[in-house]
Amino acid sequence: MTETTPISRREKTAERLLKSSAARSYDPEIDIDWSAPLAEDKYFLPEHRVSLYGTELWDRLSPEQRVELGKHEIISITSFGIYAEVALMHLLLKVVTDGDPTTRHAQYALTEVADECRHSTMFGRGIEKSGVKPYLAPWWFRHLLNLALLLPIGPATYGGTLLVEEVTDRLQRESLADEDIQPTIRMINRIHVLEEARHISFARAEVTRMTSILRRSVLGRVVLAANRLGLALAAPGLVRLMLHPDVYRAVGLDPKQARKVAKANPHHRESVRWMGERMVNFLTEAGMIKGPLTKALWRRSLLLGAGR
Numbered sequence: 001m002t003e004t005t006p007i008s009r010r011e012k013t014a015e016r017l018l019k020s021s022a023a024r025s026y027d028p029e030i031d032i033d034w035s036a037p038l039a040e041d042k043y044f045l046p047e048h049r050v051s052l053y054g055t056e057l058w059d060r061l062s063p064e065q066r067v068e069l070g071k072h073e074i075i076s077i078t079s080f081g082i083y084a085e086v087a088l089m090h091l092l093l094k095v096v097t098d099g100d101p102t103t104r105h106a107q108y109a110l111t112e113v114a115d116e117c118r119h120s121t122m123f124g125r126g127i128e129k130s131g132v133k134p135y136l137a138p139w140w141f142r143h144l145l146n147l148a149l150l151l152p153i154g155p156a157t158y159g160g161t162l163l164v165e166e167v168t169d170r171l172q173r174e175s176l177a178d179e180d181i182q183p184t185i186r187m188i189n190r191i192h193v194l195e196e197a198r199h200i201s202f203a204r205a206e207v208t209r210m211t212s213i214l215r216r217s218v219l220g221r222v223v224l225a226a227n228r229l230g231l232a233l234a235a236p237g238l239v240r241l242m243l244h245p246d247v248y249r250a251v252g253l254d255p256k257q258a259r260k261v262a263k264a265n266p267h268h269r270e271s272v273r274w275m276g277e278r279m280v281n282f283l284t285e286a287g288m289i290k291g292p293l294t295k296a297l298w299r300r301s302l303l304l305g306a307g308r
C-alpha cells in the first residue's frame, strides 16, 4: 500500500514497540519449567468456557470427562494458534521485503516474527506436554497458509490477525488469573499475553493507518470495501477452525451432533461474543465492520452479538 501518511507516526509506534520488546520478552525454553509434572486436580480450560458447558450433554459427562473435554478444546485452540502465527510470520516477512529494511517498522516486523517463532515453539511444547496429539487443520487450509505470502497486505490482513490475537488474548487473560488452571498453562498464557499486547498495538495501528489512507480516494474506498467483505467472509471459517470437531470424540461424543449442540448453546455463543468483544468494537470503529452484509457474516461467526 502506498505510504502517504506522515512516516513519523508509524515509525514512532515501531520504535516504542522495539524498545518494549528489548525490555520485556521471555524465552519459554528457560522461563517455563517443562519438567514439572501436570497437576492432577487442575483444569486446562475454565469449565464455563468449554463449548458444551450448561447443556444436557454436559450434564451427562462425568467430572473427569469434563476436564478431558476442556483439555482437548484448549489443545485444538492452541494447534490453530500455531497455524495463525505461521500465517502472520509470512505476512510480516513480506513487510520487510516490500519496503525499506532500515525502517523501524520493518525491524519491528522482524522482532514480531521472532516473538511468534518462540510462541509457536512454546505452543508445540505445551501440546506435547499435555499428552494430546495436535489437532491438524484440514490439508487445504495448511496449503493456503503457505500462499499467505502472495496476498496483498491490507486492513483485512491485519484485521484477521487481530481477530485471532484478540480472541485468544481475552481467553488467556482470564485463564492466567485462575488458580484452578494448570500452572504450565498459566505461565504459557502469561508469556503470550505480555508479548501479544505489542502485536495487538502494531496491528491496530496498521488497520487505522491503512483505512485512513484508503478513505481518501474513490478507488481507495472500493479497495476498503473489498477488504471489509474479505475479512467478514473469513471470520466464520476462522472461528470454526479453532474448535476441531474431533475434540468431542475424546469423551465418546459424536462430533457432528456435539458440534451442533455447541453451536446452539447460549453459554458458548456468549463466550465467543465475549472473546471477540474488544476486537469487534475496534474494527467497527475503524470502519471494518459496517453494513448489513458484513454484519450478517460477522454475526454468523458468533463474534458479533445478535442485537448489533
Ligand SMILES: [Fe+2]
Residues within 6 Å of the ligand: 085, 115, 116, 119, 120, 192, 196
Ligand atoms: Fe503469538
Ligand SMILES: [Fe+2]
Residues within 6 Å of the ligand: 116, 165, 196, 199
Ligand atoms: Fe502475535
